[in-house]
Amino acid sequence: MAEHGAHLTTASAFEDRPSIFEVVAQDSLMSAVRPALQHVAKVLAESNPGRYGFLWHWFDELYTLLDLSLQQHYLSSCSASFSENFYGLKRVPLRGSRRPHRRLATAGLLPKQHWKSLCLLVLVPYLKTKLEKLVSRLREEDDYSIHPPSSAWKRFYRAFLAAYPFVHLAWEGWFLAQQLCYILGKAQQHSPLLRLSGVHLVRLTVEDLQALEKRLLAAGTAQLPTYSVKDKVKLAVKKALGGLAFSLSTGLSVGVFFLQFLEWWYSSENQENIKSLTALPAPPPPLHLERDAASPLLPKLKTICPLCRKIRANDTALSTSGFVFCYRCAYSYVKSHQQCPVTGYATELQHLVKLYTPEN
Incomplete structure (x- = not known):
């Protein structure tokens, strides 16, 4: 008791x-x-x-x-x-x-x-x-x-x-x-x-x-x-x-x-499963923007950086839009504006992808 x-x-x-x-x-x-x-x-x-x-x-x-x-x-x-x-x-x-x-x-x-x-x-x-x-x-x-x-x-x-x-x-x-x-x-x-x-x-x-x-x-x-x-x-x-x-x-x-x-x-594990089930080919590049001659950010030569207007150094693409810039130019712009300088898509620093050509 x-x-x-x-x-x-x-x-x-x-x-x-x-x-x-x-x-x-x-x-x-x-x-x-x-x-x-x-x-x-x-x-x-x-x-x-x-x-x-x-x-x-x-x-x-x-x-x-x-x-x-x-x-x-x-x-x-x-x-x-x-x-x-x-x-x-x-x-x-x-x-x-x-x-x-x-x-x-x-x-x-x-x-x-x-x-x-x-x-x-x-x-x-x-x-x-x-x-x-x-x-x-x-x-x-x-x-x-x-x-x-x-x-x-x-x-x-x-x-x-x-x-x-x-x-x-x-x-x-x-x-x-x-x-x-x-x-x-x-x-x-x-x-x-x-x-x-x-x-x-x-x-x-x-x-x-x-x-x-x-x-x-x-x-x-x-x-x-x-x-x-x-x-x-x-x-x-x-x-x-x-x-x-x-x-x-x-x-x-x-x-x-x-x-x-x-x-x-939207977790990484579930997204991997979705990607494996619905794998699609990569979409084509935004050619309509390249044809736009009035766009001030798209030079005629593809080797020119749209930001500094010089030949690209350390080519870096933005995974959100596909456009290629100099690494320093893209890094500085994305760090300040959190968007792609051409399309305006929301972009973070982790979306920068360095490109390596066979010459490198």
Whole structure:
């Protein structure tokens, strides 16, 4: 009887603690949404570069703004991020007793914990993405020797590239160690970011859901007092941002499985299968552009680079359009504009393909 009573006491003490599968699943939700939206932006930019090219060029910044409004809405109303709320979880301060666990946003997060959570949810993924792109670009520059071998800048970024794998290993090892401690019951958080925010995750209860419904009903039926013009403008802006975040969250909630399907559909493994099943011959070159004598970017001689108007050196083609340029000309232009200089198709540095002739 005593052992049975102890078991019940232990179970009740951890009944609100989510499993490792729940917390890992909610972590992977937003990481699945981002590449799906990125592919949508890429398709739109390739279909109409003039109208939708900015979506691809500024995708990281636009996604960060949308993520900021979305996470701010959910942290303010549900004390949780979008993915955490989607899986029925919420954030609870570490310093409180078990009483605040039963209450949702009536008390909510403290302002310090709220802003810490918001910064770590939005800024850390943005900075990590920018750092990974910087490392990829520096490695390409190092492979093609864009900078002189004796330059101080080249020595600096080579040292940076040598140290980056160890920094990345330490970062991922930190997350793995925290998850192992969470599995073994030695830590309240599965992620170091939650630990830095001063919160941990618990499951939503029936009381939490009822409190949320009452709060939404009260917000819908409450009458606004008399405000000044400045206060009305602030309320209107806040209401518009809240409506945008709510619309975005509702759309993501409905289409999250469709986005995950898109991620799988455009994954490298599935694309290899599609290519093997639907292998087609290479399309013909854009001869209609070559016949256009009025085009300022198409010289008459095929050995002339369309950008520098000189004989091409280190021939490099763009896989998105097929046109050939000097490597330095194509690299500089694509790095600055993220598009083909002739067709305007969305292009990245990884689309540069060096051509080797038999003379070389």
